[in-house]
Amino acid sequence: MSLERTDTTMLQHVQRLKVPVPFPLRWVNSYVIRGSSGYTVIDPGMHTEAAREVWQVWLREQRIEMQDIQQIVLTHHHPDHYGLSGWMQEESGAPVYMSANGYEQVKLLWQEPFEMNGRLLQCYREYGMDQHMLDRVEENMHTFVAQVNPQPKHVRIVEPGQTLLLGDDEYEVMETHGHAFGHLSFYHAEEQVLFCGDHVLPVITPNVSYVPGLDENPLASFLTSLQYLASLPVRSAFPGHRDPFSNFGERVLELIRHHDERLEHIEALLEPGMTGYALCQSLFGTRLSVHQLRFAMGETIAHMVYLDRRNN
Secondary structure, X not given: OOOEEOOOXXXXXXXXXXXXXXXXXXXXXXXXXXXXXXXXXXXXXXXXHHHHHHHHHHHHHHOOOHHHEEEEEOOOOOHHHHOOHHHHHHHHOOOEEEOHHHHHHHHHHHOOOOHHHHHHHHHHHHOOOOHHHHHHHHHHHHOOHHHHOOOOXXXXXXXXXXXXXXXXXXXXXXXXXXXXXXXXXXEEOOXXXXXXXXXXXXXXXXOOOOOOOOOOOHHHHHHHHHHHHOOOOOOEEEEOOOOOEOOHHHHXXXXXXXXXXXXXHXXXXXXXXXXXXXXXXXXXXXXXXXXHHHHHHHHHHHHXXXXXXXXX
């Protein structure tokens, strides 16, 4: 798997590496931005042997040393974006940048005593998931620890509203909650370029999940962020999955309409006393993998929370 130049922008200093992930999405987009003093890597991918090999092959092809990587920038904390950051830091010595909210979740999810696992399991239990499935979900949660280790030892916090040098250009840092609490997007107003991570994706709809103890209404946060981004002129958008795209404003409005329609559909399905787990099965079926079920359950709860807050 080789590094590809993007074809939706004139930014010749930006390249995309499709880093494989063991999910139906197949790959996550890592972006490599060349600057006068080194390279910036955005979202290096999940830590697997296949992902490491992709990076090592490309570095050899490009005759670039790991020490040429100047910084590692993360849009959010999910394993397919965060997972290789520690390995890449060990090899390059580069600092890792992410949001404070994202880094807090790293500690809750993948560092002892794995506090978030208990919170999530209790949440799913309260929304009607049976013990057999809860046991399977708990087992699945632990499989991700290997895919985010080693973890970075030096993390620098990026605050929304500040600017960050990506290559030789200053980008505005924006915290775009919804898909992940503390998700960051990076915007260059003059070039109308946006690195949007998983907040806005072409073709597929970003998952928006409820995570207890963080954002108490993640779908509302997601829609608010989308409405703000819709006001920005964006010529080239670089997403975390699928291909870079140019119809950014149109895509944002599509996502807003999608959730409006999903909310109407859920209201029609809901019956008195219906559990979140039963609603999840009505929406997504009963043949999901455990990993897919976690996303489906989180999204179902996020929509239920949104409706409850809107209607009460």
